[in-house]
Amino acid sequence: MFSKSTEYALRAVIYIAKWSSESNKLGIEPIAKAIDSPKSFTAKILQKLTRNNRLILSVTGPNGGFYMTEEAKETSMMKVLMLLEEDHIITKCVLGLQECSETNPCPMHSRYKLIKPLLKDMFESKTIRHLIEELDEENITLGNVLSIGRKQK
Amino acid sequence: MFSKSTEYALRAVIYIAKWSSESNKLGIEPIAKAIDSPKSFTAKILQKLTRNNRLILSVTGPNGGFYMTEEAKETSMMKVLMLLEEDHIITKCVLGLQECSETNPCPMHSRYKLIKPLLKDMFESKTIRHLIEELDEENITLGNVLSIGRKQK
DNA sequence: GACGAAAAAGACAAAAAAATCTTAAAATTT
DNA sequence: AAATTTTAAGATTTTTTTGTCTTTTTCGTC
Structure with missing residues (x-):
């Protein structure tokens, strides 16, 4: 990943x-x-x-x-990913489209949008x-x- | 991703x-x-x-x-990923450990193991x-x- | 202040991924 | 069978990622 x-x-x-x-x-x-x-x-x-x-x-x-x-140990893993500039791995479109969104979705969008928040949450909730x-x-x-x-x- | x-x-x-x-x-x-x-x-x-x-x-x-x-159109996206030899992106350890498993888990394992099946399922259930x-x-x-x-x- | 231990900085190298270009082979059309 | 259209194959290049090595700077200790 x-x-x-x-x-x-x-x-x-x-x-x-x-x-x-x-x-x-x-x-x-x-x-x-x-x-x-x-x-x-x-x-x-x-x-x-x-x-x-x-x-x-x-x-x-x-x-x-x-x-x-x-203090730094309270940082969330999502924040760490952002500092590393690697959070886009999670947030971007699975098919690599630059503008995949609700109004302009790729064919995987409707499914991935359900999982993306879970992935994000996994990194956000863990410090x-x-x-x-x-x-x-x-x-x-x-x-x-x-x-x-x-x-x- | x-x-x-x-x-x-x-x-x-x-x-x-x-x-x-x-x-x-x-x-x-x-x-x-x-x-x-x-x-x-x-x-x-x-x-x-x-x-x-x-x-x-x-x-x-x-x-x-x-x-x-x-006939080929009935292929699941997971199968396509396997043909491309890119299914490991989903299945491997988030921290990159070669042997991350239930008996030898990385610190993210307990959380990621809940999401991995959802990701897999997303690609498996979609043909x-x-x-x-x-x-x-x-x-x-x-x-x-x-x-x-x-x-x- | 000289010495030694550590990270910082930067140059360099190797490997992998991404992209391009050229030539060959296959198939259809005339 | 020659010309044309299309993919196949392969060589080459460029870019990015990964990794190494050498030198410099910083700081504590003697």
Whole structure:
């Protein structure tokens, strides 16, 4: 559904929210390892979230790394998607028409319009905090089990 | 949601189903114009659907073109997505985990598992014929109104 | 203030997706 | 059978996405 970079971003955000605090910042290396993503590429993605939106914060130097404020953890996943400029994946027409609407619908419109709000609601109603609470439960993961032991780049 | 080529494919299939028959084949030019897609690229995509799956049929030469049998029009949109090898867009994990499942869920799993069947059902319950029947109604479109008059390639 | 650890920045490379162009093959018409 | 029309095939190009590598900047520690 989403692009690779969006998937990495979402996983990283959740991971950082879960394990970091202002007093415990996380380096890009452990983050990439945990969410099973290419290190430098993930760094790029996080940089954007840091610079443009301040959803994530970062500090350089020893004991530096990425972290998130408690306040930021209240952000909804829909908002995160918007910061990543990927919310259109959900909102746009299934057949790719630029002007698919009630007055100018595509043939799938009448059905998709029933599901789109549910999808949106799924991301709107879940905040980052909700998701990290789920991570407390057993067996909820952010990395690929299959990749354990595989070399990271 | 889907890639450009999938969007073009879906629109083209619906258009061909709607306006063609064995006695009235459609050339790639009018098809591409109607669904507002790049001509040669669309030709490639249709070639695949013709060669690999015979969902669409084609004949070369004068009065040749693309068409679809009445039988093929009973194909579900989910089946079409499978022929295009794009059904994974719907079925895979939202966060991109390879092994997201009931026993090994990602933090979004518990919510997405409620929506995934609805999305699947949307494509499964709609056959091509259902969609072309919708096209009978006023204002249902397959091209971009904005593009009218724009030069085709 | 020198050193080291971290992210930031930017250049570069590879791969995939999207698009275009040219030639060939097939079929119909004359 | 030659000319014409149409898709098929394939080569090539362009653009976007994904990924890597090197250098710079920032900041804390000694």
